[in-house]
Amino acid sequence: MSSPLRAVLSRLVKSVAVVLAIVLLNFLLIRLAPGDPASVMAGQAGAADQQFMDQLREQFGLDKSIYEQAWIYLKGIAQGDLGFSYRQNTAVWQLIAERLPATLLLTVSAFIFALIAGVVMGAIAAMNAGRSLDFIISVVSLVFYATPLFWIGLMSILLFSVYLGWLPAFGMMTVGAGYTGWDHVLDVARHLVLPATTLGLFYMAVYARMTRASMLEVRDMDFVRTARAKGLKSGPIVRRHILRNAILPIITLAGIQAGQLVGGAILTETVFGWPGIGRLAFDALLQRDYQVLLGVFLITSVMVVIFNIITDLIYRVVDPRMGASA
Amino acid sequence: MNDLTMNRRTVLLAGSASLLAGLMPQMTLAQSNNAARMNVIAFPEPPTLFIGLDQNGSTQTVSGKIYESLLSYDFDFTPKPGLAESWDVSEDGLTYTFHLVKTAKWHDGEPFTADDVVFTTKEFLMEVHPRARGIFQNCETIEAVDEHTVRFTLKQPFAPFLMGFEMSTAPMIPAHLYRGTDFRTNPNNNKPIGTGPFKLAEWNRGSYIRLEKNPDYHGEGEPHLDEIIFQILPDAGARAVAIEQGQVQQAQFFDIEMFDIQRLSELGNIQLITKGYEFYAPVARIEFNTRVEPFNDKRFRQAICHALDKQLFADAIFFGLGKPATGPISNRTRFYDADVKPYDYDLEKAAALLDEMGLKPDANGVRRTVKFLRLPWGETWARFAELVQQQLALIGIKVEIEPADPASWTSKYANWEFEMTSNYPYQFGDPALGVSRFFVSSNIRKGVAYSNCTGYENPEVDALFEKGATATSDADRQAAYSAAQKILVEDVPMAWLVEVDFPTLLDKGYEDVVVSAIGVNETYRKARKA
Numbered sequence: 001m002s003s004p005l006r007a008v009l010s011r012l013v014k015s016v017a018v019v020l021a022i023v024l025l026n027f028l029l030i031r032l033a034p035g036d037p038a039s040v041m042a043g044q045a046g047a048a049d050q051q052f053m054d055q056l057r058e059q060f061g062l063d064k065s066i067y068e069q070a071w072i073y074l075k076g077i078a079q080g081d082l083g084f085s086y087r088q089n090t091a092v093w094q095l096i097a098e099r100l101p102a103t104l105l106l107t108v109s110a111f112i113f114a115l116i117a118g119v120v121m122g123a124i125a126a127m128n129a130g131r132s133l134d135f136i137i138s139v140v141s142l143v144f145y146a147t148p149l150f151w152i153g154l155m156s157i158l159l160f161s162v163y164l165g166w167l168p169a170f171g172m173m174t175v176g177a178g179y180t181g182w183d184h185v186l187d188v189a190r191h192l193v194l195p196a197t198t199l200g201l202f203y204m205a206v207y208a209r210m211t212r213a214s215m216l217e218v219r220d221m222d223f224v225r226t227a228r229a230k231g232l233k234s235g236p237i238v239r240r241h242i243l244r245n246a247i248l249p250i251i252t253l254a255g256i257q258a259g260q261l262v263g264g265a266i267l268t269e270t271v272f273g274w275p276g277i278g279r280l281a282f283d284a285l286l287q288r289d290y291q292v293l294l295g296v297f298l299i300t301s302v303m304v305v306i307f308n309i310i311t312d313l314i315y316r317v318v319d320p321r322m323g324a325s326a
Numbered sequence: 327m328n329d330l331t332m333n334r335r336t337v338l339l340a341g342s343a344s345l346l347a348g349l350m351p352q353m354t355l356a357q358s359n360n361a362a363r364m365n366v367i368a369f370p371e372p373p374t375l376f377i378g379l380d381q382n383g384s385t386q387t388v389s390g391k392i393y394e395s396l397l398s399y400d401f402d403f404t405p406k407p408g409l410a411e412s413w414d415v416s417e418d419g420l421t422y423t424f425h426l427v428k429t430a431k432w433h434d435g436e437p438f439t440a441d442d443v444v445f446t447t448k449e450f451l452m453e454v455h456p457r458a459r460g461i462f463q464n465c466e467t468i469e470a471v472d473e474h475t476v477r478f479t480l481k482q483p484f485a486p487f488l489m490g491f492e493m494s495t496a497p498m499i500p501a502h503l504y505r506g507t508d509f510r511t512n513p514n515n516n517k518p519i520g521t522g523p524f525k526l527a528e529w530n531r532g533s534y535i536r537l538e539k540n541p542d543y544h545g546e547g548e549p550h551l552d553e554i555i556f557q558i559l560p561d562a563g564a565r566a567v568a569i570e571q572g573q574v575q576q577a578q579f580f581d582i583e584m585f586d587i588q589r590l591s592e593l594g595n596i597q598l599i600t601k602g603y604e605f606y607a608p609v610a611r612i613e614f615n616t617r618v619e620p621f622n623d624k625r626f627r628q629a630i631c632h633a634l635d636k637q638l639f640a641d642a643i644f645f646g647l648g649k650p651a652t653g654p655i656s657n658r659t660r661f662y663d664a665d666v667k668p669y670d671y672d673l674e675k676a677a678a679l680l681d682e683m684g685l686k687p688d689a690n691g692v693r694r695t696v697k698f699l700r701l702p703w704g705e706t707w708a709r710f711a712e713l714v715q716q717q718l719a720l721i722g723i724k725v726e727i728e729p730a731d732p733a734s735w736t737s738k739y740a741n742w743e744f745e746m747t748s749n750y751p752y753q754f755g756d757p758a759l760g761v762s763r764f765f766v767s768s769n770i771r772k773g774v775a776y777s778n779c780t781g782y783e784n785p786e787v788d789a790l791f792e793k794g795a796t797a798t799s800d801a802d803r804q805a806a807y808s809a810a811q812k813i814l815v816e817d818v819p820m821a822w823l824v825e826v827d828f829p830t831l832l833d834k835g836y837e838d839v840v841v842s843a844i845g846v847n848e849t850y851r852k853a854r855k856a
Binding site for chain 2: 033034035036039040043047048049053055059087088089090102154157161162165168170171172173175176270271272274276280283285286287288
């Protein structure tokens with residue numbers, strides 16, 4: 001078995017254990033919070049009696065012991081069954097499947113935007129270290145790094161939707177317009193611009209700052225001096241020697257953050273009314289819709305694991321030393 | 327290499343096209359057709375559209391267009407035809423006979439008959455709907471006289487019986503789809519089949535719900551709208567922008583934060599309507615847990631009532647959308663007594679009551695520290711708690727605000743794990759339906775929210791509420807409820823602060839939208855574009 005394949009398999013086995021531990025921990029943690037789905041439903045209906053509460057608790061399986069509930073849930077997971085949301089009267093996998101594409105579209109777009117813009121900005125800043133361009137990029141990065149995501153979202157709605165009227169303020173598509181084909185793609189793209197940019201700006205700032213610092217460090221290393229001494233031009237030195245080495249920590253960070261983006265998407269999805277799993281999880285938490293929340297946790301945990309494995313693989317491609325040492 | 331270049335180009339082109347598309351001025355909604363459409367905010371997203379199992383506020387707003395009940399109610403609660411075109415009540419107040427609309431059909435084409443009414447009220451609602459159970463348990467028999475006539479015979483007079491046929495209390499459920507099934511897991515729960523003027527066309531969860539006109543609706547020439555689209559907008563700021571920009575034409579209840587209502591209603595194209603909430607008529611109030619010290623002492627509760635400036639609450643928290651409350655029954659609910667004397671705002675009286683209890687201020691001026699469980703339904707209630715904190719500080723009561731999310735609040739409230747909390751439950755038009763439940767001792771039930779959670783017990787009040795529900799003449803009922811109101815205001819298990827006017831913000835291009843006491847939760851059979 002080749003070493004990259006063995007490494008991936010080894011990671012996969014460990015990952016399954018990690019995901020199982022996460023599921024179990026989440027299962028117990030959620031139940032520590034006061035209230036249950038029955039009490040939320042009673043609260044929202046504004047009326048209840050004992051029969052109503054008993055019926056709901058029996059239906060939700062809440063009348064069983066917590067160990068019994070955990071065992072039933074784990075057995076379901078082992079059979080690929082994420083459970084059933086009695087609150088929404090729908091299988092959990094269906095609820096997640098309906099929402100996951102929207103979240104993936106949002107997070108992947110934000111991620112690509114953040115990575116490209118961040119690395120380019122960081123590289124430009126590093127190459128102009130100490131000059132005004134570096135200063136401007138550093139200040140911009142700092143601003144986006146420090147500003148809360150929801151505030152950027154609301155301000156961008158005010159500017160681009162309310163005052164300028166260029167972009168839609170909410171939703172994923174123009175409801176009722178009946179667009180098809182390319183028109184539909186363009187419609188979704190227009191709706192995507194604000195949320196994806198909002199979600200991506202923080203990460204862009206992180207990558208820009210990191211790329212700058214990392215490139216400045218690599219710039220002074222011996223092999224760069226050797227490259228210059230060989231008479232290589234500045235462009236190839238930056239691209240092939242400095243950036244390629246400086247980007248390694250960015251890849252590690254990006255791998256970790258790709259998973260976190262889904263968490264960050266909760267706020268963005270709320271502000272922009274984007275129908276993704278971030279909001280599904282948030283609503284499920286408020287409503288104590290345990291099965292849905294656990295399902296989303298499970299899926300996001302798996303996504304983090306997958307992103308980490310992909311990061312490992314990319315790392316091996318970008319840094320040949322990894323393959324050799326493995 | 328060539329392939330790679332092509333890919334890069336393709337990606338760049340697609341990216342640029344998307345960006346350009348994004349920068350194009352926004353196209354107007356609904357350019358594809360000229361449908362008479364109305365966009366309405368739905369917040370929060372209904373968990374289900376099957377009103378039989380879920381009476382969440384937003385579920386009522388959406389499902390109210392899909393399902394109907396036998397009656398509708400004018401702003402003064404005069405019953406109007408719904409699925410019943412007429413009705414008779416026997417002189418002894420024991421027999422109610424409804425004559426049903428003969429042309430009504432379910433959305434799947436089956437005829438709506440008396441059998442559906444019998445099934446709904448005798449079997450379905452009695453099993454799953456706590457509020458309806460409280461009404462139909464008064465029935466000795468429920469029978470279909472013929473295909474289009476239903477007779478309810480009561481065990482004893484229950485005066486508000488006719489108020490029990492509002493859409494969310496007694497939505498008609500198709501017997502042919504539900505009889506003999508497990509109601510809570512019936513597959514039709516996700517495919518709502520009602521008799522209403524609109525049918526579910528599409529539900530893109532997290533995004534929108536689209537209802538389309540029911541061409542077979544029994545109302546002649548109705549409905550007038552072709553489509554109603556409910557937009558799911560979880561963020562308050564986005565909801566305000568949506569109504570401001572005309573992307574939605576209606577917002578209701580607390581969709582828009584109170585501080586934004588006035589500004590939006592002055593935009594020119596939007597009207598502010600406060601009618602249409604008579605059936606709900608909530609009184610914003612503070613509930614005291616009368617089991618715990620010092621709330622078990624009436625003087626402490628009375629001191630709090632004297633220390634809260636109700637007009638300030640109406641102005642600062644509800645921005646004028648409401649007026650000071652006088653007691654447990656709203657002036658919009660039947661049998662309100664205007665002669666009940668409310669507590670005047672008087673800090674000296676409040677301080678005197680606390681002195682009498684022996685609660686003297688310490689070196690910091692604090693007589694007592696108490697906890698306030700904050701209601702989690704939005705910004706308004708956070709401000710409400712803060713104002714209570716500020717006002718009670720003036721008489722030396724230090725208030726610690728306990729934050730809670732909806733599940734925590736409901737759990738703590740239901741299990742009596744609070745000292746004081748705010749609330750604004752609906753009154754459903756009649757004290758027997760929406761008020762007595764909070765005060766009668768038979769409804770002290772631990773673990774059940776919206777029961778008598780304050781723990782207030784008074785046999786005299788129990789008897790008066792019983793009399794109010796069973797007396798057949800309005801005069802007798804008024805006498806009973808007036809006496810109950812006077813005792814409750816003296817005992818103050820709650821501090822009643824503001825009779826809240828829910829606001830509806832509606833685009834001026836629509837009319838006949840708010841036509842009944844349940845306003846935005848109505849069928850919209852008459853709603854039309856101006």
